[in-house]
Amino acid sequence: MFLIRKLVSFYQSVFLSPRFFVSLAAIILVFVLAFFLPVLFLAGKILCLILVGITLVDFALLFSKNGIWAQRQLPIKLSNADQNPIFVNLKNNYPFSTHLQIVEELPSQFQKRDFLIQLSLKKDQNRQVEYILIPNQRGEYHFGKLYVFAQSPLGIIQKRYGFEKDEMVKTYPSFLALKNFDFLSIQSQNKINPTKKIRKIGHSFEFEQIKEYIEGDNIKDINWKASAKKNELMVNHFQEETSQNVYCVIDSGRNMKMPFKNLSLLEYAINSTLLFSHVALGKKDKTGLYTFSKSIGNYVSAQNRNNQMNLILDSLYNIETNYSESDFGVLYAQTKRHLTQRSLIFLYTNFQSKEGLQRQLKYLKALSKLHLLVVVFFENPLLEELASETQKGLDDVYNKIIAQKYMADQRVIANTLTQMGIQNVLTSPEKLTVGVINKYLEIRARNI
Template sequence: MALTGRTALVAALGALLVGIVLPSWTGVGAVVLPLLAAVAADLVLAAPVRRLTLERSGDPTVRLGEATTVDLLVANPSGRPLRARIRDAWYPSAWAPGTAFTASRHTVTVPAGERRRLTTPLAPTRRGDHHSGKVTVRSLGPLGLAGRQANLDAPWRIRALPPFTSRKHLPSRLARLRELDGRTSVLTRGQGTEFDSLREYLPGDDVRSIDWRASARRSTVAVRTWRPERDRHVLIVLDTGRTSAGRVGDAPRLDAALDAALLLTALATKAGDRVDLLAHDRHRRAAVAGRSPAEVLPAFTDAMALLEPALIETDLRALTSTALRMAPHRSLIVLLTGLDAHQIQEHLLPQVPLLTKRHELVLASVSDPRLDELVHAPRTTVEDVYGAAAAEQTRADRRRTADLLTRRGVTVLDAPPESIAPALSDTYLALKAAGRL
């Protein structure tokens, strides 16, 4: 049961009666006893809560940063009208900041035997699954003095997908891809390209691409067009360990890595390549393989939604062996990890020959713009100088580590969070143009 403010108000007004008319126990009783009787009557006459049936509906997924709504259908099978205050509880990060209290409370009247739909607006602030809490119903009696209250179950889940903010870079990269493709004539023949088709010579075409044999068979001059290799395999490996947890700007490194992976996936799928995903720290966290081009991006976003950076050291040996199992044939392996000197030199370098023996390896790392800030801050105090020196030291370590990897045939990419996604796509396009897939 629950009381309302009205009960307290009536009791407070009763103080006037007691104080002025009946200053005695009789007076107190004359106010309190009828009030209690009214409260009891309210409790008896309130619509039963436990017999309500709740039903949810709504879009179960939302991109992070966008708003969504969840509907709650309240059916009142009892013979009494339901006047209720309902709280549709969700965990705090499911609400747009500051709206948790107002948005979760509903005041509703459901006549006997009818249903009403309540809409709860949500705007998750964290990636991943958001589960609903209990639905609390406080059914008030006809006098509004007291009511029955119960917590009901109406489980629902909203999955907040990675926002994929780098989508805006996709059109320009697709245009670049088409330039690589045989559909335009600027393409030059090169290693890793395959014969596409013959077409009529147009002024401006490279004379070296004229196919004389084909020209002999027809009345016009025919040129060969080339297109990049298709049906290559790309494996994106996400390191979800300690280094991915570091917060760069106001999001962890992992979020920038996910964004880059999504852009690369969208681009590579359009380019006709097969893309698989592996997330790994000490154990395998997620793996998506063998999806058709149409469903690969939804499958990836769905799997990525649940990835959280773990504060543990990544087992690079296990990661390598899992990745190798997922890439039995020649593949482009894109490893999104940190350029942590110790970890790379101790644990990754011994694994690099295994990976590069058959595969093309790209290592992409999200750098911290804060280092640049430290280096380029005005040097007015000794603290500034030491800060700049420490940042230079960190950058030098990263560069040395990158050099070590480059010398072993790894393509290393070190870019700040806002440009890692386009940079990775450009690297992919460059590799593709060079026929290194």
């Protein structure tokens, strides 16, 4: 069995190159012409022997030793929707220059079956090759084997080398963009309010001490029991808050399934939440996370601890959805029960029509009474392009009218939310994170 496996492995490592088949075709042509010119028959046999000899010499050169070494270098994790560099280290141990073809068994999510890198290495040369992968969904990505096809200067046959076992790398939400958005948030804050140093949110419900009432104290804070004992007015003092609770709430229902440039709206919302949470934590606010569809999914309590970003990142990675109908009533009940302190909530969702908003408006109004609610929803840039195109026929006119109606509905939805006193962000998926961060910085600057 061992010998059979060796023979099978040897057979699978030998490949004939295109140069061999071109040479063979030329020899066959000579034999065909020899039917009309018999003198060419001898030349054909000589050429055939030469091809066999060169093939044997090439075989001896390539299989005399393990001439190629290769190693794939994968990152610990991949960043969704970002350019992830993958490195392949190569070394030529042959005593001659070789032409190499690198073939990777990429994860099935990429659906790339024609991956090929060609290069040449001189004898004893080391080289590192880089290629870029851009994932478009979270999850586990399984890499197969790394194959290198080596070819000598004769170029008649190729020897296939197989390296690396199957490897798995997890793809997380877009963490590579965090540094860029650090710089963006600082610039945006300086533009909005360059001199603001201390921001007081107001007092929380966290009791500090009881003091005598002085003119200017809030009458609502009078402690009547303590006043009766002391026979003078006493007021409760609370700890001064310099931060607020900020929650990102992600609708993981069917509204977020629509794709745009290979990413679903849900993936855009997840990437935006990660970057926005990073910025908010940098501003000393407490950040948390909710996801919901038919029921409440992932939950991270708003905190400003050292490992908060890791908790949010892991929670975002583990978001699962079957894209069912979202229940905003469940979201309202959950926030009313668990969020006892007024918080800033960024709700990522999508409304396709005015009727879709009307069905959820009562829950949004109720939420906005308890918290400062910002509804984040999406415009469709493809429809904007369609609405601005020149019409070439009746079908184009119909398409343009439908696109314009959809865009008008989106503006009506935004105006309706504004009239109800609900903050909102209407943005394209590509500009989502910038729009959300700018809205957050605006709210901080206005001390809402």
